[in-house]
Amino acid sequence: MVRAMPASHTFDFPNGTAAYLGGLRAAALSVFAYVLFGTYIGIGALAYDFNFSLVWVTLSTLLVWAGPAQVILISTLGGGAQVVEAAIAVGLSGVRLMPMVVSLMPILRGPKTRLHQLLLPAHFTAVSMWVETMRLAPQMPVERRIPFANGIATGYMISALIATVAGYYLAARLPVLFTAALLFLTPISFLVSIARNSNFLVDRLAMVLGLVLGPVLAYRNIELDVMWAGIGGGTLAYLIHRIRAGWQ
Amino acid sequence: MSLTSSELWPYLVLVLAGFLPNEVWRWLGFALARGVDEGSEILVWVRAVATSVLAAVIAKLIFFAPGALASVPLSVRLVAIVAGFAGFIVFRRSVFAGVATGEAFLIVGALIFPT
Numbered sequence: 001m002v003r004a005m006p007a008s009h010t011f012d013f014p015n016g017t018a019a020y021l022g023g024l025r026a027a028a029l030s031v032f033a034y035v036l037f038g039t040y041i042g043i044g045a046l047a048y049d050f051n052f053s054l055v056w057v058t059l060s061t062l063l064v065w066a067g068p069a070q071v072i073l074i075s076t077l078g079g080g081a082q083v084v085e086a087a088i089a090v091g092l093s094g095v096r097l098m099p100m101v102v103s104l105m106p107i108l109r110g111p112k113t114r115l116h117q118l119l120l121p122a123h124f125t126a127v128s129m130w131v132e133t134m135r136l137a138p139q140m141p142v143e144r145r146i147p148f149a150n151g152i153a154t155g156y157m158i159s160a161l162i163a164t165v166a167g168y169y170l171a172a173r174l175p176v177l178f179t180a181a182l183l184f185l186t187p188i189s190f191l192v193s194i195a196r197n198s199n200f201l202v203d204r205l206a207m208v209l210g211l212v213l214g215p216v217l218a219y220r221n222i223e224l225d226v227m228w229a230g231i232g233g234g235t236l237a238y239l240i241h242r243i244r245a246g247w248q
Numbered sequence: 249m250s251l252t253s254s255e256l257w258p259y260l261v262l263v264l265a266g267f268l269p270n271e272v273w274r275w276l277g278f279a280l281a282r283g284v285d286e287g288s289e290i291l292v293w294v295r296a297v298a299t300s301v302l303a304a305v306i307a308k309l310i311f312f313a314p315g316a317l318a319s320v321p322l323s324v325r326l327v328a329i330v331a332g333f334a335g336f337i338v339f340r341r342s343v344f345a346g347v348a349t350g351e352a353f354l355i356v357g358a359l360i361f362p363t
Contacts (some may be wrong), residue, residue, distance in 0.1 A: 004264040035343075035347060045316075049315060053258070056258055058333050059259070060266055062260065063263070065269075066270055068309070068353075069266065071314055073262075075314045075315065083261055083264055086261075086266075087268070088269070090265060090266055090269045091270070091273075093270075093295070094274075095301045096273075096299075096301050097274050097277060098276050099282070099287070100277065101274050101295045102280050102281045103281075104281075118278065122275070122277065123271070123274060125277075135257075136274050156269040176316045177320075177358055179316035179317075180316040180317045180354070180358065181351055181354055183313070183316060183317040184320075184325070184328065184351060185347065186309060187309040187310055187329060188319060188329060189343065190305075190344050191332070191346075192332065192333065192336040192347060193338060193343055194299060194302055194303065195346075196343060202292060202296050203295065205296075206295075206299040206300045207299050207300070207303045209300055210299065210301065210302065211307045213302070214302075214303065214304025214305070214311075215307045215310075215311040215312075217304075218311065219311075221302050226305060226308065229304035230300040231298060231300075232300070233303070233304070234294075234299065235293070235296070237295045237300065238292060245293070
């Protein structure tokens with residue numbers, strides 16, 4: 001079926017299934033599928049080290065679907081923290097998901113979209129999926145975006161699930177340096193991907209202030225350090241942005 | 249405690265401490281997205297806070313490294329993250345180049361300066 005396409009759409013799919021498969025393909029071609037694979041080998045190995053079961057850690061990948069939150073969950077619970085402490089730490093790391101979902105939904109939503117169709121993409125939203133969907137989805141007609149986003153996310157999740165299982169089984173045999181290198185994938189890939197997406201002064205300032213305030217507050221043993229670093233750094237960055245905007 | 253509840257306890261903890269505190273932000277974002285205008289000022293501030301939170305999480309993963317990463321000296325971890333960022337800038341803002349450069353510095357650094 002041939003139909004007229006608006007000039008702004010770089011690519012289109014004949015139906016929803018093709019868009020879903022297109023999303024899977026986009027996932028396989030992006031650097032994040034491989035970064036996630038490495039990250040989740042590290043998470044599987046970490047879970048093994050702290051005596052969690054394979055089913056438990058696999059379920060955590062499906063349900064939590066956020067690398068840092070899973071690292072925090074496994075290391076706090078494994079280190080003997082209370083359930084409430086672990087929940088607060090995980091909750092603080094999850095704050096970043098809210099604005100990602102807020103900014104993604106209007107891009108996926110079309111005039112005929114039912115609300116429940118957005119529930120799955122909302123659960124799938126994580127740094128990797130958000131970065132790639134925000135970049136690629138606007139280039140196609142709106143009715144193809146939800147299956148495409150679900151395709152990207154399933155591709156990433158398949159990579160992460162295989163890696164979780166592989167990491168769990170490899171844990172006992174992995175050299176310490178190799179596991180360390182895998183655990184390092186999360187901070188380094190997140191740092192460069194937020195830097196790539198920070199095109200405005202306010203975002204760059206927020207990144208630098210968070211990097212500085214996070215460890216400073218943590219070393220001073222301030223409670224809820226990550227939350228205060230985020231609110232403080234983000235608000236300061238926003239105020240600087242407003243003052244500069246006021247001058248112009 | 250009965251056998252069944254002690255077997256299910258880790259899964260209950262997964263839901264209470266892992267799934268719910270993380271997922272609630274997605275639900276909140278889902279609810280807020282209905283009325284939010286993409287270009288609104290509040291979204292600029294929310295995004296700045298989120299970026300700062302993520303940056304703070306990254307910095308804490310470097311300074312208070314989990315598991316095996318703690319066996320690499322802090323100085324090596326710091327040099328590696330800075331080198332990775334520099335690699336990202338030098339190689340035309342490529343995420344892959346940044347990750348590869350950072351990892352290379354971490355592994356070589358850890359081999360030269362073992363704890």
